[in-house]
Amino acid sequence: MSSFRRSSIGERLRDVRRRMFVGRGGEVELFRSALLAPGDPVTVLFLYGPGGIGKTSLLDVLADVAAEDGANVVRLDGRHVPPTPGALLGVLAAVLGRDGDPLRELAELRRPVLLIDTYELLESLDEWVRDTFLPALPGDALVVIAGRRPPEAEWTADPAWRELVRVVSLRNLDPRDGRAYLVAQNVPETLHERLLAVSHGHPLTLSMLVDGVRRRLAAGGDAADAVPRGLGDLPDLVRVLLKRTIEEAPGPWHRMALEVCAHAYVTTEELLRVMLGDSGVSAAEAAEMFAWLRTLSFVDEGPYGLFPHDLVRDALDADLRWRDPDRYAELHHGVRAHLLARIKSGGDEREKQRLLADAIFVTCSRTSLAVEVATARMVEEFIDELREGDGAAIVEMTRTLQGQDQADLVAYWMRRQPHAFRVFRDARGEPRGYGAYLELHEATEADLATDPGADAMWRYAQRHGLPRTGEQVMAWRFFLDGTHHHRSSPSVTLAAVWHVLDILTRERVSWSFVGTYTDAELWGPTLAYLDFWRAEDADYEIGGTRYVAFAHDWRRTGVGQWLEVTTARELGAAVRPASEDLSELVLSQAEFAEAVRAALRDLHIPERLARNPLLHSQVLRRESRDEHEPTDALRELLGRAADSLRGDRRLHGLYEVVDRTFLRPSTTQERTAEALHLSFSTYRRHRDRAVTHIVEWMWKREVYGQAPDVEHQVSTG
Known part of the structure; x- marks a missing residue:
């Protein structure tokens, strides 16, 4: 009877993972080259990238490559190693399955390959690892370290280590590799572009989206509805991504700094100082927050400031928008106001163009802007x-x-x-x-x-x-x-x-x-x-x-x-659609002047005032308060226009004429003239001058959006 060996579940899982693995060709070839030429020149390959970027999956592939080449693979995971030298050596001994000194045991292995995962949890041992542990390994050993953050500066500041270590930043899958993954997962081709757009090629997100699509299709759902429009439609996925992608912020100010960084296209220390200042954060503390952001693996530095990886930006922004809409609106207004202030402050035109381009690029993902704009990114143009x-x-x-x-x-x-x-x-x-x-x-x-x-x-x-x-x-x-x-x-x-x-x-x-x-x-x-x-x-x-x-x-x-x-x-607030509203009147200067005169005459006749064209004017919409009825707002505005007469000593005496004639009339104009000790012809001349001033005051606000200069063009003769 012939014997046969059945594969284990673990082996089957490994085979499936290898079959589904796509991309990272450059990293695999770099590892293979170092493996074929032990000790020359790469001894340590340092991989870093945010959570969910595929570091562990890549280590799985590197382990298989090494094993197929006859090397002895030893793996450590920072999640299972207490951060002390003794504990690390103890775990290493247990992995090797031998008693005695694990460093000596490693030296006895043929072509040892040491893979260390989740290195961010071992960073307190970094100096010991660099200065004591790794130098004790055999000269033909190849070490791969994978963590969320880049290596400390000491790795590359030391000329000797700089010669032996190669640092690689792991990025999202490019579109070609992303499509290859979706093909391997049997995802309909019609869904590929939307899945890649939502995930930005982030491996974990892409995998979770594929799982959601499969479940929706298995339940008989429509393929077109199986892909969300954005992460904002998937709060559960956002929660998982945030847990996997970023560690819990040390405090509320750190969280706020992250939210600002996600919302603005680039974040400067100045922006943090402005945005966190209302929360009681001092300039020195804002500088500390900025320095902390620079340490995060998913935050990059550019010539104009800090910016997070696209997926992290989307996840943080979607989470805040879902979790605290009021805080999100406040943040959006603050970042927008800061940007507009910088644009309006003058300065270099190229700088204004860059600031506005950054704002447009980020805004596209939050609105229904055409995809043609949302994907257009200027760099040197x-x-x-x-x-x-x-x-x-x-x-x-x-x-x-x-x-x-x-x-x-x-x-x-x-x-x-x-x-x-x-x-x-x-x-x-x-x-x-x-x-x-x-x-x-x-x-x-x-x-x-x-x-x-x-x-x-x-x-x-x-x-x-x-x-x-x-x-x-x-x-x-x-x-x-x-x-x-x-x-x-x-x-x-x-x-x-x-x-x-x-x-x-x-x-x-x-x-x-x-x-x-x-x-x-x-x-x-x-x-x-x-x-x-x-x-x-x-x-x-x-x-x-x-x-x-x-x-x-x-x-x-x-x-x-x-x-x-x-x-x-x-x-995403409710707002009127963009449409031509013919109820919004645009009056000529002559029509506007006649409407002001009519409003003064009808100020205390509600049914007539309610038909005045000024109720649909730009100046009334701009100047009135929301709680006022339109006719009350018009009365208040005309009162302010009359008050402006007091601001000019040459016209000060005309206010009483307007007050008794229009604002608080109590009798006929003839008797009003007598009460003011004016002849009727002089009274009418003063009245008409005052009305002309009020018309011009209103017209300048209608056209220019501001009060007229007191040195107006009304004749004082």
Whole structure:
């Protein structure tokens, strides 16, 4: 009877794991090279990376590689080793299964390979391991250390150790390896991209998502619904990831510092000082928090500050958003306010571009922004003025991607409004894309007759809210990337940066249009987030291609309100959709003045005041308090306008005229004149001067969003 050997469950598990293992080819080859040439040059391979990155799985593979090559593999795990020299030697002796000195036993092994896992739990022994334990091993030994944090500086500061140790940072799986893993797991190909996007290629997260997909499909669920939109949809998974990925923060301030680091694209000591200051954290303590963040394995350093690995960022952010929505909103407002303050404070334009690009990149993951923007990351590219010699490249770029008719119009507008163009340059300064933000209020009839796009957007503004004197009408008429056209590219992000910077800094704009795209379905979510509605009757056709238009009227929703609306969308709060609200009136200066006069006359006639157009004005929305009824808010605002008369000694005497005539009338105007000891003609002249002042006070707040200077233009004669 022949005998046979049955494999153990452990062996079967190992076989399955090896079969499912993907990626890490570079690390495996580095190990194999060191194994084939013992002691020359790599003696210690130091692997580090955050929890769940696959360190243990990689050690399993390295152990099999070593065993297949005839080496003797010895494994230690910091989770099972008390952090004392004696305990480590005792565990090593137990693993070797021999009595006596474990170092001597190791020396007797042929080609010993020592694998030490979870080294972060043994860091208190680091000096002893480096200076005593490892030097006592045989010269042909190969050691692999795996932990969450990089080695202490002493490993590379010592020239001798620097020669013998190789440090490797383990990263997430690249898309190719991630897809290979999903194929090995028999996951439908239609789900691959979403799974990779949510997991960022983090092995543990990918594995847990695959498990969830399998269970959903096994239960008869729809494949399209088996993948979450983001980690925020999976609080249980986030909890596991946080437990595996980060250790418990030493205290509440450390936790807050982590939350700031996850929410901001890059974190500086200044940002921590600002964000933690309201919680009583001193500048010195904020500096300590910053230094602590730098020690974490999942936090990297860049030229502008600290940033966490993408998965850790998502997990921390999703956890706080689910656990404490109010704290999350407070954090979001604080980081956003700090960023806007830095952008508005002036300084280098390239720095402003970088700050805003960072904000847009992070914001994309928290909103329904188009994937074309969410994946576009600029690094060395920048926005620049039109230079001599750019014109030919831009025209040719346009002709190739959008046709001769569009290229001819680009050349036309570069002659007419060269200042409206910006070029998106790569690190070498070469044009890789461009955009043009035309000043339609400066366009001539000939310009509009030449360009159907400019004409369509200008006529839309005339039909839906005539620009008032001095107001600008702006149109994003051209945009493309020379390689990717309208698809994901750094040019897309640069165009968004330019757009938002212009919103924050340009004054007296009535209309802004975006008429550069051809795919309304793709770009609709992005423009809706920016509060631009679909303006179909501003669409136009060039060379057989239809371009779709979006619009925003800044007199209906000013920059301050725009910031509030976009912030609310980033937080997922209920907010009105981006749409043209024709109930929001845009009055001409003459119409506005008549509405103010009517409101003063009707101030104490509720049914008439309730029909006054000022109830739908920008100034009332901006100045009124939420708890006030619209008519009460209008009365209060007119009272403040009247009070401004007291601020000018030349007009001070007119306040009493307004008070007795409009604010607190008690009799006819003729008797009011007698009570003020004025002739009726003098009374009327004072009344009209006062009303003119009030109209101008209100108009300047309507148009500029601020109170007028007391040196107004009202005649004092």
